[in-house]
Amino acid sequence: xxxxxxxxxxxxxxSLGLRLVLAxxxxxxxxxxxxxxxxxxxxxxxxxxxxxxICYQPKFFYVISANIITFFNIQTDDxxxxxxxxxxxxxxxxxxxxxxxxxNKQPFNDSTKLLLFAFFAFNPCLTGINVQxxxxxxxxxxxxxxxxxxxxxxxxxxxxxxxxxxxxxxVCSLTKTTGILIFLVISVFFLFKIIxxxxxxxxxxxxxxxxxxxxxxxxxxxxxxxxxTYYKKYKSLPTSAxxxxxxxxxxxxxxxxxxxxxxRPGVLNMANSFFTFRYFDMIKQPYINNEVDNYPMHRTSVWxxxxxxxxxxxxxxxxxxxxxxxxFIVFVGRVLIILGLIPLLLFLRGLFGxxxxxxxxxxxxxxxxxxxxxxxxxxxxxxxxxAATLKYSYDVRDFSAMKSIYIFPGFxxxxxxxxxxxxxxxxRMVTKIINIGLLIIIAFSITDISYxxxxxx
Numbered sequence: 162x163x164x165x166x167x168x169x170x171x172x173x174x175x176s177l178g179l180r181l182v183l184a185x186x187x188x189x190x191x192x193x194x195x196x197x198x199x200x201x202x203x204x205x206x207x208x209x210x211x212x213x214x215i216c217y218q219p220k221f222f223y224v225i226s227a228n229i230i231t232f233f234n235i236q237t238d239d240x241x242x243x244x245x246x247x248x249x250x251x252x253x254x255x256x257x258x259x260x261x262x263x264x265n266k267q268p269f270n271d272s273t274k275l276l277l278f279a280f281f282a283f284n285p286c287l288t289g290i291n292v293q294x295x296x297x298x299x300x301x302x303x304x305x306x307x308x309x310x311x312x313x314x315x316x317x318x319x320x321x322x323x324x325x326x327x328x329x330x331x332v333c334s335l336t337k338t339t340g341i342l343i344f345l346v347i348s349v350f351f352l353f354k355i356i357x358x359x360x361x362x363x364x365x366x367x368x369x370x371x372x373x374x375x376x377x378x379x380x381x382x383x384x385x386x387x388x389x390t391y392y393k394k395y396k397s398l399p400t401s402a403x404x405x406x407x408x409x410x411x412x413x414x415x416x417x418x419x420x421x422x423x424x425r426p427g428v429l430n431m432a433n434s435f436f437t438f439r440y441f442d443m444i445k446q447p448y449i450n451n452e453v454d455n456y457p458m459h460r461t462s463v464w465x466x467x468x469x470x471x472x473x474x475x476x477x478x479x480x481x482x483x484x485x486x487x488x489f490i491v492f493v494g495r496v497l498i499i500l501g502l503i504p505l506l507l508f509l510r511g512l513f514g515x516x517x518x519x520x521x522x523x524x525x526x527x528x529x530x531x532x533x534x535x536x537x538x539x540x541x542x543x544x545x546x547x548a549a550t551l552k553y554s555y556d557v558r559d560f561s562a563m564k565s566i567y568i569f570p571g572f573x574x575x576x577x578x579x580x581x582x583x584x585x586x587x588x589r590m591v592t593k594i595i596n597i598g599l600l601i602i603i604a605f606s607i608t609d610i611s612y613x614x615x616x617x618x
Contacts, residue, residue, distance in 0.1 A: 165271045169261060169278065176282045177254045179610050183292035184246035186617045188239065189480035190293035191564075194223070195242060198294075201227035202241075210395065217399045219386060221335035222296035245294040253291030256302045256572070257282045259309050263573055267580045273596075277583070280504070280599050281576060283606045285474035285497070289613070290566050293480075296336050297566050303333025304343055304570020308542055311347050312535050312573075315354060323370055327377055334382045338400050339570050341388075342549055344378055346541045357531035406556040410434070419559035424453045426461050428558040435551060439465045440502070447494030448478050448486070449560065456560075463554050466563035472501035474609045483613060490612050496605050503598040507582030508575065514585060515540050515578060536581075539574035546571045 192215050200208045200216075201223055210217040226245050235241050260281045264274050281287075290297045306329035314322040330347070334340025351371045358364040383389050391399050407418050415429040428434040439459035446457045447469065459465035469476040473494040478484045519537045522530040531537075546568040554562045568575075586592050 162271075165275065168275050172275070172279050172282050173254070173257065173261070175607075176257055176288070177250070179283075179607070179614070180250035180253050180288060180291050181247065182614055183288070183610070183617070184250040185243060186614065187246060187292050187482075188242055189482050190295050191290075191297075191477075191479060192295060194218075194295045195238070195245070197223045198226045198230065198245065199238075199241065202230050210391070210399070214402050217391075217402055218296060219335055219337060219388075219399060221332075221386070222299045225299075226294075242294050246292050249291055249293065249295075249298040252298045252302050253287070256287070256291070256298070256305050259302075259305050259573070260576060263309055263576060264580065268584065269580070273583075276596060276599055276603075277576075277580060279603050281572075283603055283610070284471070285606045285609045286471050286476075286565055287569065287572075288610050289474045289483075290569070297569075300333055300337040300339055301566070301569045301572065303329055303331075303336055303340060305573050307333050307340070307343050307347065308538070308571065308573040311350065312538060315350075315535050315538075318366070318370070323373075327374060330374075330378060331381055333570060334378070335386045338388075338398050339546075339549075339567070341382070341398070342545055343542065343570060344382075346545045347538075348375070350538050350541060353531045353537075357528035359528070359532065400553070401557060407558040410555065410558060417558075419557065422559050422561070425451070425559050425561075426456070427560040427562070428463075428554050429461050431555075434461055434463050434554065437462045437465070438468070440498075443469050443498045444495055447473055447491060447498045448476050450478060460560050463551060463563050466560065467550070467565045467568070468501065468505065469498065470563075470565040472497045474606075474613060482617065485616060487612075490609070493605050493609050493612065497602060497609065500598050500602050500605075503595055503602070504579055507579045507595070510582035510585055511578030511580070512540070512543065512582075515581060536577070539577040542571045542574040543578060 194215055196213050197208060197216055197218070197220075200206075200212065201220075207220055207224070208216045226248065229235075229244055229248060230241050233244065235244050257278075261278050264278050264281075267274065267277075269277070287301070290301070307326065310322060310326040310329050314326050326347075330340060330344050332340075333343060348371075351367070351374070355364055355367045355371060358367060388398065391397075405420050407420055408416070410416060410428045410430050412431045415433075417424050417426050417429065419425055419427060439457075439462050442457055442459045443465055446459075449460045449466075449469075450456055459469065475483065475485060475490055475494055515536060519540060522534070550563070550568055553567070556562075583592075583595065586595065
């Protein structure tokens, strides 16, 4: 037990150390969120959508960040960026702390738990977004906490766990609209639990909690959080800087269009974008570019983009100072893309196995299964986030809509499905191969992150 705690602390502090170093030396982000923060600090008011390119976003993260800058009286632009990046690095630390708590509850021995925890803690893409001055890290932490505390609440229905759940949903939803989607999935889960509950007193208790959740969420998020006002003014939710959607893609016919960046596919047609996985194309070129033409075909495949952007930090080739095609890091990317198939197959085994068990148990045991089991929460979160990604890519056909960080608020559910897939492996030799593959991924992920430190330094 003591040895396990030592290794857990080592993983936590090494992953935090990498994040803190990058937070000190990085100066760029995927989008300019500092524009909103500086607006609030310098002008002492809240900008509206038309004031800047990123100003459509909910303002919770920006107000917190502005207060940090004001409290410490930070004047220069670089120092402000560093301050917010350090704030996000700490939020990233708490995110992986919840990973550890969740993985520790899974039915594995200590060495397997450590291996799985290290695999998720050193995920390159998560680390990369944790060191940028954007609102993505806070919404990821809010989503992770929401799913974690939802699972905990329905295992131990107490007022304390309900408060933790609602606070997490507030953080997630006030930061980005992803939180509303997570709330809707949790609401459906709540209804299943209420309907399936055989005890009248317990059914009434859960119903009271559910009504309370709806009232609190509506008053705090929808009204006080500005969603109602935004929808009333713009007739949409604050999901994109672009007011109009692209023309719908055909199923087979290729067309190129984007209201944001015309001609940068993205989704050429539904067949190639939604029903392909260009594994070997990613191995050939494990990164994308931003040009209108001469791009790799995996840039037009949603599933390829989610995979590549999750496995390899330099896959995006963005922000500009992070760009590199150095042969060494390209080799690192190829290894991560190749071996990333291992956790992907575990994830798919957990996902399809979970769907099969859900349907089987619902048909066989009905309400008894819905009342006693929590695992289908993770199926709902996963499928909802994937569906939202497909819808966003359908509406905004530029390849920038295919970011894996958009689904990262569901990380706890992804961990559950991968661990379910891992637990389903029955042959010891296969388990050993998986463990070796995961160890190599961990080593190359740390190399990927360390190379970025070397480049920026």
